[in-house]
Amino acid sequence: MHQCECNSRxxxxxxxxxxxxxxxxxxxxxxxxxxxxxxxxxxxxxxxLGVAIPISVEDHVVSCLAPALFSSTSSSCLxxxxxxxxxxxxxxxxxxxxxxxxxxxxxxxxxxxxRVPLYTIKGEGGLASFLSHxxxxxARSQLVESLLQSYMPATSQGLPITAHAYNLCPFT
Amino acid sequence: MHQCECNSRxxxxxxxxxxxxxxxxxxxxxxxxxxxxxxxxxxxxxxxLGVAIPISVEDHVVSCLAPALFSSTSSSCLxxxxxxxxxxxxxxxxxxxxxxxxxxxxxxxxxxxxRVPLYTIKGEGGLASFLSHxxxxxARSQLVESLLQSYMPATSQGLPITAHAYNLCPFT
Numbered sequence: 001m002h003q004c005e006c007n008s009r010x011x012x013x014x015x016x017x018x019x020x021x022x023x024x025x026x027x028x029x030x031x032x033x034x035x036x037x038x039x040x041x042x043x044x045x046x047x048x049l050g051v052a053i054p055i056s057v058e059d060h061v062v063s064c065l066a067p068a069l070f071s072s073t074s075s076s077c078l079x080x081x082x083x084x085x086x087x088x089x090x091x092x093x094x095x096x097x098x099x100x101x102x103x104x105x106x107x108x109x110x111x112x113x114x115r116v117p118l119y120t121i122k123g124e125g126g127l128a129s130f131l132s133h134x135x136x137x138x139a140r141s142q143l144v145e146s147l148l149q150s151y152m153p154a155t156s157q158g159l160p161i162t163a164h165a166y167n168l169c170p171f172t
Numbered sequence: 173m174h175q176c177e178c179n180s181r182x183x184x185x186x187x188x189x190x191x192x193x194x195x196x197x198x199x200x201x202x203x204x205x206x207x208x209x210x211x212x213x214x215x216x217x218x219x220x221l222g223v224a225i226p227i228s229v230e231d232h233v234v235s236c237l238a239p240a241l242f243s244s245t246s247s248s249c250l251x252x253x254x255x256x257x258x259x260x261x262x263x264x265x266x267x268x269x270x271x272x273x274x275x276x277x278x279x280x281x282x283x284x285x286x287r288v289p290l291y292t293i294k295g296e297g298g299l300a301s302f303l304s305h306x307x308x309x310x311a312r313s314q315l316v317e318s319l320l321q322s323y324m325p326a327t328s329q330g331l332p333i334t335a336h337a338y339n340l341c342p343f344t
Contacts, residue, residue, distance in 0.1 A: 012279070017286040020293050021301030093273075100272040100285070101265075107184070112286030113272070114189040115279065121192050129193030134304045 012115040013143065014092065016048070016099075019109050024136040025143075026110075037081055048110050049095050050103030059083040061149050067138050080138065084146050116143065184287040185315065186264065188220070188271075191281050196308040197315075198282075209253055220282050221267050222275030231255040233321050239310050252310065256318050288315065 018024045026048045030040030038055040045053045066078035087095070099106060099113045117126040131140060190196045198220045202212030210227040217225045238250035259267070271278060271285045289298040303312060 012283075019289065020297035021289045021299060021304075022297075023305075096272040096278075096284075097269070100268040106268075107287065111184075111289060112268070112284055114284030114286065117191065117193045117283060125192035125194075127193060129306055131193075132306045133195075134301055 012092070012118065013146065014095065014113055015116055015139070015143070016113050017111040018136060019111060020136070022134050022136040022139075023114075024139045041083060046104075048099070048103055048105045049113075050098030050101065050106070051095055053085060053095075055083060055085065059085050061146055062142075064138065080142070082142050082146060084149075118147075184264070184290065185318065186267065186285055187288055187311070187315070188285050189283040190308060191283060192308070193306075194308040194311075195286075195305050196311045213255060218276075220271070220275060220277045221285075222270030222273065222278070223267055225257060225267075227255055227257065231257050233318055234314075236310065252314070254314050254318060256321075290319075 015023050015025055026045055027041060028044040028048075030037055030044075035043070038057060038059075041055045042053060045051070045055070061082045061084050063079055063081045066080045096113055099110065103110065117130055119126045120128060131143075135143075187195050187197055198217055199213060200216040200220075202209055202216075207215070210229060210231075213227045214225060217223070217227070233254045233256050235251055235253045238252045268285055271282065275282065289302055291298045292300060303315075307315075
């Protein structure tokens with residue numbers, strides 16, 4: 001067992017190992033001429049996680065231009081839209097089970113779901129080690145942003161949440 | 173969808189996100205005064221993966237001294253023993269489902285199971301990106317070792333295998 005310096009009730013945002021070997025959030029591209037950001041995000045989540053997760057504009061946290069590394073895969077200028085969906089622990093467990101069994105993209109677009117360790121171990125392990133991994137685009141800064149903006153109130157409320165922060169990239 | 177330069181039948185070793193935020197293989201410590209390496213490994217797999225996986229001496233690949241970073245957690249000199257268990261795709265899917273649902277260590281010792289991408293994307297993504305992550309001890313070199321020693325014959329036979337390469341560390 002590990003020694004955990006977290007609060008009594010550990011919280012756990014979720015990320016995924018992507019097909020390209022990098023860490024990132026569930027999500028994908030949205031064509032705004034065919035669907036809204038929220039509808040497109042729900043569609044992507046269904047494909048990647050295997051569960052229906054309704055997304056509303058209230059879940060939106062921040063939007064920003066995608067970094068060059070990320071946008072180089074497209075000739076268009078990309079904007080990433082970060083959403084955070086709060087969930088109870090049982091809902092998160094349901095997502096993890098479905099993502100490893102019924103999700104269409106399991107083993108293809110998504111190589112596995114993981115929890116982000118929101119604690120430190122002897123001052124260096126846990127979140128610090130996790131942030132040293134390789135992330136797609138600006139996913140690392142998005143994770144930190146979502147923690148700063150969304151986790152703090154949740155912690156005070158004692159609610160477990162999942163930082164399902166989604167990259168939604170409109171084509172134009 | 174991603175462009176995959178792998179062979180027609182993609183293979184996928186499995187690793188895990190550990191409680192300390194680093195990537196590693198399933199496994200753990202074994203007290204040789206109480207159990208054999210193989211019995212101890214099967215016990216650890218049951219705890220971390222939620223399925224019974226019999227391990228035999230024939231699955232052993234290589235043993236080596238644990239690096240200083242890894243052994244610093246113990247006052248004893250540690251030896252890591254690498255095993256590779258070959259599995260059919262359906263068995264791997266069963267492991268992934270159980271690891272995300274019934275495994276005792278899910279959400280504690282293990283933050284999620286992931287597949288290793290054994291392909292390249294545009295010459296840089298896939299396995300190359302994956303190897304840039306942060307690993308516990310000598311897990312990165314163990315992964316490469318297991319691929320060199322075990323994957324090549326398996327590829328020629330067309331068998332999907334899982335590089336369940338396990339760290340087993342006897343106390344003495």
